[in-house]
Amino acid sequence: MSWDFERSPKIAFVGTGAQGASIGADFALAGLDVTFIEQWPEHVDAMNERGITVHLPMRSINANVRAKHLCQVAELRERFDIIFLVVKAYDTRWTCQLVEPVLASDGLVVGVQNGMTQHAIASVVGVERTVGAVFDMASNMFVPGVTNRQNDHDTSWFALGALDPANRARVERIAELLRLSGRVEVSDDIGSAKWMKLVVNAAQLVPSAILNLPFAEAIKMPGMATVMRTAGYEAMRAAQADGASIVPILGMAPTTTNDPERYVDEIFDEVLKTFMMPDTLTTVLQDWRKRRRAEVLDINGYVVETLKRAEQAAPINERIVEIARSIERGSLAAQASNSSLFAS
Numbered sequence: 001m002s003w004d005f006e007r008s009p010k011i012a013f014v015g016t017g018a019q020g021a022s023i024g025a026d027f028a029l030a031g032l033d034v035t036f037i038e039q040w041p042e043h044v045d046a047m048n049e050r051g052i053t054v055h056l057p058m059r060s061i062n063a064n065v066r067a068k069h070l071c072q073v074a075e076l077r078e079r080f081d082i083i084f085l086v087v088k089a090y091d092t093r094w095t096c097q098l099v100e101p102v103l104a105s106d107g108l109v110v111g112v113q114n115g116m117t118q119h120a121i122a123s124v125v126g127v128e129r130t131v132g133a134v135f136d137m138a139s140n141m142f143v144p145g146v147t148n149r150q151n152d153h154d155t156s157w158f159a160l161g162a163l164d165p166a167n168r169a170r171v172e173r174i175a176e177l178l179r180l181s182g183r184v185e186v187s188d189d190i191g192s193a194k195w196m197k198l199v200v201n202a203a204q205l206v207p208s209a210i211l212n213l214p215f216a217e218a219i220k221m222p223g224m225a226t227v228m229r230t231a232g233y234e235a236m237r238a239a240q241a242d243g244a245s246i247v248p249i250l251g252m253a254p255t256t257t258n259d260p261e262r263y264v265d266e267i268f269d270e271v272l273k274t275f276m277m278p279d280t281l282t283t284v285l286q287d288w289r290k291r292r293r294a295e296v297l298d299i300n301g302y303v304v305e306t307l308k309r310a311e312q313a314a315p316i317n318e319r320i321v322e323i324a325r326s327i328e329r330g331s332l333a334a335q336a337s338n339s340s341l342f343a344s
Contacts, residue, residue, distance in 0.1 A: 008033045009081035011177075014099055016043070016067070018139035018286075019112070020086030022054045022149040026181040028063040035080070036067040037099070044069050046145030053146045070098065079104040082174060088287075089115035089298035096124035103129065108167070110160065110174060114201055114283070115298035116194055118163060127163045131171055132190035134159040134197045136250055136271065137182065138280045142290075150277045156182030157251050161190020183251055192247045195239035200267045201299050202317060203232030206324050209285035209294065210341075212334035216278045221339045227316060231300065232264040234314040238303045241310035250274070288327065288334055296324040316342075 008031070013024040016036040027034045036052075038044050047067040054061050068076070081104050087095050096109065103109065103125060110131040111117045118132035135158045138150040149156075158178055162171045168186070175184045187193045207228050208218035219225050236246075237260070246263055248254050250270050255263050287294040300317045307314045323341055326332040 010078055010104075011035070012037055012080040012083045012099070012102070014083055014085050014095060015039075015087035015091075016047070016052075017086070018141035018147045018149070019135075019137060020084065021047075021052050021141070021147045022137075022139055023084070023086070023112070023178075023181045024065065025052045025054045025061060025063040025147075026153075027177065028052075028065050029061065030180050032177070034065065035076075036065050037070065037073060038067060039070045040144065041069060043067075043141075043144040050145050055146070055148045056152045057150060058152070073098055073102060076102050078102070079107065081107050082177075083107065083109045085109055085111045085113065085117075085121065087113065089113050089117050089295045090293070092117045092120040093124060096121055100125050108170065108174065112158070114205075114295055115198065116191075116302060117298075118190065118194065122163055128167070130163045131167070131174065132161050132163060132194055134187075134190070134193045134249060135182075136197070136274075138276060140281060140286055150280060151182075153182050155274055157184075157249075158182055159185045159187045159190065159193050159249060161187040161193065163190070185251070187247070189245060189247055192239070192244040193249055195242065195244035196247055196249045196267065198299060198302065199232050199235040199239060199264055200271055202235040202303050202320075203228045203264070203268055204271065205282040205284045206294070206296055206300050206320050207231060208282050209288060210320070210323050210327065210334055210338050211336050212285065212288075212338075213336060214279050214281055215276050216272070216280065219272070221336060223342060224339050227320075227339075227342045229265065229268060230316045231303075231320060232268055233261045234307065234317050235300075235303045236260045236264050237312065238306040238310075238314065241312065242306050284324075285334070293328055294324070296321055296328070300324070 012035045014037045016038045044067045051064045112133045122130040137156040141147045208215040211218045284294040300320045303317045
């Protein structure tokens with residue numbers, strides 16, 4: 001490949017909201033050659049004027065960064081060795097089409113995203129230039145140029161995996177870079193790892209947002225712990241129907257159980273214990289409060305469609321999607337009383 005670690009590879013973060021900006025700030029402070037590419041105009045302007053500020057639990061950092069508007073991608077003449085894609089799952093394909101002309105011929109796109117986006121990335125840039133990723137880190141952003149990261153490096157977790165096995169050594173080097181921002185593992189089965197994360201996301205992200213509550217509060221509402229865990233059980237059935245294996249994620253020890261539902265409970269509890277603060281709003285609820293569409297179809301909807309192809313039902317995930325879509329259409333408000341809508 002053209003880049004090596006005798007020099008700093010040219011890196012772009014595409015999507016520099018709460019998550020992308022905080023990771024990119026760590027890279028910038030380490031002196032790496034980083035460009036931020038972002039679709040929120042006021043955020044781009046703020047970063048160019050004042051840098052990116054990241055508030056962590058016990059400290060704050062500020063990094064001077066080079067930020068570009070999406071409309072400026074066509075003006076770029078450099079090609080990037082590594083592009084970290086940190087956009088919403090539903091924006092994956094068109095974003096890859098936008099940045100593919102500035103990706104080096106042997107460069108890699110790393111999809112640090114929810115959902116099974118590695119397939120959409122590969123459909124645009126090719127399997128040989130695609131790296132799948134899984135992560136768990138709680139952040140939020142409501143002010144341009146400022147992100148609030150609730151997990152410092154010790155409780156931020158990533159896993160990376162090449163779609164093309166020939167790229168494993170290159171992914172190991174990218175993992176070295178990403179360790180500037182958290183714990184990182186390299187997986188030989190990133191598809192299964194992404195499914196395991198989707199399992200826990202199906203149980204937590206949308207159901208808690210439907211109640212307009214932080215996850216730690218939503219789970220205490222009558223019946224919601226059962227709803228959430230059942231959504232996770234259905235998602236695990238979808239994962240297995242899709243050929244995924246039960247693999248450890250989040251830095252957990254290899255599972256000793258052959259019971260898929262018990263493993264769902266284990267990863268569900270690990271996220272609640274390590275990655276969610278009492279006031280953590282899931283990314284879905286943040287999107288709704290910003291009047292944005294959320295990744296409902298890429299998470300719970302993906303479970304429903306996968307099981308449908310396997311001629312199986314996913315009644316709880318179907319109900320979650322139905323309610324969530326009503327909220328996005330404006331015919332229903334996200335509110336705590338929505339817990340009653342799951343009553344059988």
